[in-house]
Amino acid sequence: MDRFSWSNGLLEIDETLVVQQRGVRLYDGDDKECCLSIPLSQIIFFEEQAAGIGKSAKIVIHLHPSSPSKEPGPFQNSKYSYIKLSFKEHGQIEFYRRLTEEMTQKRWETTPVSQPLSSGTGTQAGKTRAVGIVGIERKIEEKRKETDKNISEAFEDLSKLMVKAKEMVELSRSIATKIKDKQGDITEDETIRFKSYLLSMGIANPVTRETHGSGTRYHMQLAKQLGDMLQAPLEERGGMMALTEVYCLVNRARGMELLSPEDLLNACKMLESMRLPLRLRVFDSGVMVVQLQSHSEEEMIASALDNVSDLNTNYSSSLSILLSSLSFLNYFPRLLLAEKVGHLCRDDSVEGLRFYPNRF
Amino acid sequence: MSFEWPWQYHFPPFFTLQPNVDTRQKQLAAWCSLVLSYCRHHKLYTLDVMEAQESPVFNNKKMERKLSVEAIQVVFEELRKKGNLEWLDKNKTRCLVMWRQPEEWGKLMYQWVSKNGMVNSVFTLYELSNGDDTHGEEFHGLEEWMLLRSLQALQTDGKAEIITMDDGKGVKFF
Numbered sequence: 001m002d003r004f005s006w007s008n009g010l011l012e013i014d015e016t017l018v019v020q021q022r023g024v025r026l027y028d029g030d031d032k033e034c035c036l037s038i039p040l041s042q043i044i045f046f047e048e049q050a051a052g053i054g055k056s057a058k059i060v061i062h063l064h065p066s067s068p069s070k071e072p073g074p075f076q077n078s079k080y081s082y083i084k085l086s087f088k089e090h091g092q093i094e095f096y097r098r099l100t101e102e103m104t105q106k107r108w109e110t111t112p113v114s115q116p117l118s119s120g121t122g123t124q125a126g127k128t129r130a131v132g133i134v135g136i137e138r139k140i141e142e143k144r145k146e147t148d149k150n151i152s153e154a155f156e157d158l159s160k161l162m163v164k165a166k167e168m169v170e171l172s173r174s175i176a177t178k179i180k181d182k183q184g185d186i187t188e189d190e191t192i193r194f195k196s197y198l199l200s201m202g203i204a205n206p207v208t209r210e211t212h213g214s215g216t217r218y219h220m221q222l223a224k225q226l227g228d229m230l231q232a233p234l235e236e237r238g239g240m241m242a243l244t245e246v247y248c249l250v251n252r253a254r255g256m257e258l259l260s261p262e263d264l265l266n267a268c269k270m271l272e273s274m275r276l277p278l279r280l281r282v283f284d285s286g287v288m289v290v291q292l293q294s295h296s297e298e299e300m301i302a303s304a305l306d307n308v309s310d311l312n313t314n315y316s317s318s319l320s321i322l323l324s325s326l327s328f329l330n331y332f333p334r335l336l337l338a339e340k341v342g343h344l345c346r347d348d349s350v351e352g353l354r355f356y357p358n359r360f
Numbered sequence: 361m362s363f364e365w366p367w368q369y370h371f372p373p374f375f376t377l378q379p380n381v382d383t384r385q386k387q388l389a390a391w392c393s394l395v396l397s398y399c400r401h402h403k404l405y406t407l408d409v410m411e412a413q414e415s416p417v418f419n420n421k422k423m424e425r426k427l428s429v430e431a432i433q434v435v436f437e438e439l440r441k442k443g444n445l446e447w448l449d450k451n452k453t454r455c456l457v458m459w460r461q462p463e464e465w466g467k468l469m470y471q472w473v474s475k476n477g478m479v480n481s482v483f484t485l486y487e488l489s490n491g492d493d494t495h496g497e498e499f500h501g502l503e504e505w506m507l508l509r510s511l512q513a514l515q516t517d518g519k520a521e522i523i524t525m526d527d528g529k530g531v532k533f534f
Contacts, residue, residue: 345383347372349425356373360386 040102045137048096057092059085101152104145154220161273222267227276234292243288363401366394375425377434391435396444396459405503408454465510468499470519473533484530
């Protein structure tokens with residue numbers, strides 16, 4: 001692989017660090033081998049190669065022939081015109097995305113050239129026609145550029161989300177290690193920060209390494225679809241629907257191309273971040289519901305309180321099922337929520353569980 | 361004069377230990393004051409946990425609600441924290457209820473003593489708690505353990521001295 005030149009690992013004047021990924025193995029063509037640098041302008045085209053059993057995911061990068069004025073590198077000659085980057089510690093999705101962004105922007109063309117590049121490497125913004133394989137590759141790349149524009153816009157929100165999630169994951173890791181090492185208490189600050197992050201993000205699981213918390217385009221589209229489709233049913237059911245109900249409704253409506261529960265869950269998790277009028281809520285008991293954004297907690301509590309005080313004295317859980325058209329599954333969490341806020345208190349006896357307006 | 365029950369006594373949730381922390385605090389406060397005022401009214405100085413379950417305080421028969429044993433323990437623990445209760449045994453089956461603190465008792469007795477010009481005289485404990493002279497005073501009928509504590513409190517203040525006599529204890533007021 002003769003496109004590489006040795007570098008000292010530091011950034012040159014016009015170079016900026018886009019993304020760094022550890023544990024990437026370099027393949028010269030298909031040969032395995034082992035801080036090497038290669039200018040992005042040398043890249044014609046690149047693609048992902050999915051992971052297989054025993055093989056990690058790879059990105060294949062096709063390169064121009066090396067220029068004669070290139071600085072010395074590990075190889076003088078190579079029979080391949082492409083390299084492979086093998087991601088041993090995941091991160092290929094992120095790397096691929098960043099590489100795509102950089103390739104679309106082609107920042108090295110706008111800044112003054114400080115690296116020895118001959119003009120003959122043909123890295124102009126792709127309108128020049130070329131024949132042969134290079135031409136075909138060029139056309140494919142153009143097509144990609146267009147679709148990628150849409151993706152990168154959507155990904156912006158997600159990358160912000162990811163940054164926040166990363167902070168939170170680090171914080172939770174530090175807390176976990178502190179607890180493990182028993183190095184004194186967690187500071188007040190960190191606990192508060194931790195809690196505020198959890199509240200704002202609603203994340204139960206930390207960011208996974210493979211996906212970096214970014215939903216795929218599929219989930220985003222799905223979330224949009226759900227947003228449109230679920231408005232009417234939610235209105236009918238008083239603004240809240242259990243996730244199982246949503247699953248049944250959605251799949252029944254789709255007929256073909258059914259959703260897996262996992263896909264539905266991932267799509268629902270993105271509802272809030274995409275600023276759709278719906279959101280996913282998880283109660284303490286573990287029940288998950290999809291809720292209209294307009295259906296705030298206060299309204300729920302107020303309605304629960306109204307129902308309870310309407311009957312003037314007490315209000316048993318079973319009676320509430322008869323009187324309200326909502327299912328028990330929806331109503332009981334409301335009662336619990338109202339109790340948690342302090343509007344209701346409970347009466348637990350041999351006669352059963354009842355809720356009263358909190359007169360304490 | 362019959363005992364007046366507070367409004368909470370007729371409110372069914374009062375007999376269920378509330379999970380909501382704020383509500384529970386208010387509930388426990390109400391229970392504490394109920395227990396203390398009941399004991400004060402009936403001049404109860406000790407309570408047995410098993411008996412307490414059937415006592416009208418914790419068992420509202422008319423409403424068919426009663427406080428569970430766990431909840432009673434919680435209420436007692438709350439009283440203990442406030443300084444109104446002391447366990448007599450390690451198993452927490454019997455306890456002393458101090459609906460009035462020893463210092464207050466001591467003050468009451470000293471007031472009576474000085475009002476009647478009996479400073480510098482000696483009393484036996486029995487005279488104080490059960491004598492004819494003290495009939496009608498609030499501390500009449502005070503149980504000995506409480507009487508002693510109250511007198512000890514006065515002693516610390518320098519207003520009295522406990523004397524050991526042949527057939528028991530006595531006290532001299534200054």
